[in-house]
Amino acid sequence: MLHLLYVVLGLVAVNLAAGWLLSRLPKGRGRTAGMGLLVAVDALALGLIVLELCMALFFAQSDGFNLTMSSRKWFERYWQPVNSLGYRDVEPAPRKDGEKIVMVLGDSFAAGHGVDNPADRFGDGLARRLGQGWRVVNVAKIGWDSVDEYEAMAAYPVTPDVVVLAYFVNDIYRAAEKSGHSLTFAVRFPQGTLTKYLVDHFALANFVYWRLARMGNLDDASAGFWDRLRGAYADKTVFAAHAAELDAIVAWCRERRIRLVALLIPSLSDVAGSAAMTARVAGYFGERGVDVLDLTPLIIDKKPGELVVNGVDSHANVGLNAVMADLLYRALAPAPVPAPGN
Template structure:
């Protein structure tokens, strides 16, 4: 029996090399080449981790069986091992389960959100947008939707629940084709570049605007948002454990972190600081110049902070006035948002992006505005 225990210990030592290779490759300058690295594990890497954990469990149980059960060991050490062994095995099995549990998040921050992204963020076209491929469709009006993750449909499991897809169906796919250029993390300057680079010239432009569109300009002008970096509240070994393992990572992201009030203060300051605001409006002027060069109609829909509707409308009012003064049709939705129960406005408790109900509201309001034109 002693020899069997020794061989299991030797195999565990060899598994330790695999453990380092799979869980700490960066410490040894090892890089995996696949989309999403290093933020997300590919399904190949998760399969390798699954194999590792199963082999590790087998060796633990083998040691327990020959060292305690078959040898009929007694005493304090045997009792401790009898308690710890099933606990460790259960935790490993739960870790394995959470390697395949998707959950959308504000960004692709948590491991569960990375699994969600891999499972639901389809289709992705050749240009990298969460949208259909570009087609040659003469005779149809071309509509370009530009915006951030709200426009892209972050958190929606079915792309047909996204407001651009709903709007295309309402307008008639035989008469209109809508291309969605939404991109998570995009700001106005980036959106202008995306419009200019897109190979289809629009008849209509729809801007989806969210209060954090001013964030990057605010940072450039010296405003700071402390504590917003992922895992900034973790130190030492706990940070490593939470970042690299699925179960503790899932638990961590169920807990509150950077307070909304901190971000709200940043946004409020940005919109009331004339240096920041004027720089932001200059970025928007680039979008207006592109609209004028293509002679397209332009609409803008302002999505508020979904639990601070009136406040965020006040913050973005200067931007709304600027767009109106430049012949942009601003489509209001705030009166409709407040009629949707708060929990039904967002896709989930850990993801504040717009729900299917909110996307339906946006599509309906845009449709009504376009009919009037």
């Protein structure tokens, strides 16, 4: 807001200087035309200032890369509660007598990136569906991969009865990088002193710049990233390294007699294009006797707009979170009690 104040003060100074210059002109068309131009410039500037204020104060919208001012404002407004472990969840608590605990383990999809109310996430929806006697804990952070998830699961202070691994297709990232299969994603940040100043300090300029960037280099970079990601899954060396990461999760659960359910989430902007990746992961878990819930066949005919948070955030929207909660509930719900006499 300080930088907007500088703009206002600059506008006042320009008006004072222009008014003084216009007052020196003889009365006539020149002065009238000059006054008209000054009024037009002031009206445009005032409109931009009002729009800047509205965007800076009220516009909060998540984006998938968290590059924009509006996304940072979204996090300030909605990313809560955050517990002492850094998760978007309530504080861990000891198990109550007879209570069953489900751990939702994952990255930004499990944490609810783009979902304003954490109660609308699939983990919270599952908790409501399971009802009394169940507790669902959220162990997830943005940017995590399978190694991060294993470490967090093993370190959590309460041992769960069920682990729901929310697997997204970029979880192979670390294994790919270690195997020399680069999955870097280049983003072109503002160039030039003036452009960088405007984009870094003004919400309106920031909004316009990153929207234009998405129609240019970001879209190209994204397409290249997904091509390389498909290549990583097709690479036997890379997938073997990734399988070793997943083996640690499977083994940890088996040693403790914890049920593991793998919820596989494809690229929501190109479900069909990531189907081969989710199929390979489904095959891996199936070979190890792990329950697999692959979203791909359920949503392959859906358009991205029906699945994602918004046009710049391709995480799951509230509706898709509800679908995932229903899918998990059907997998985890206790068997119905037989009717008397049956």
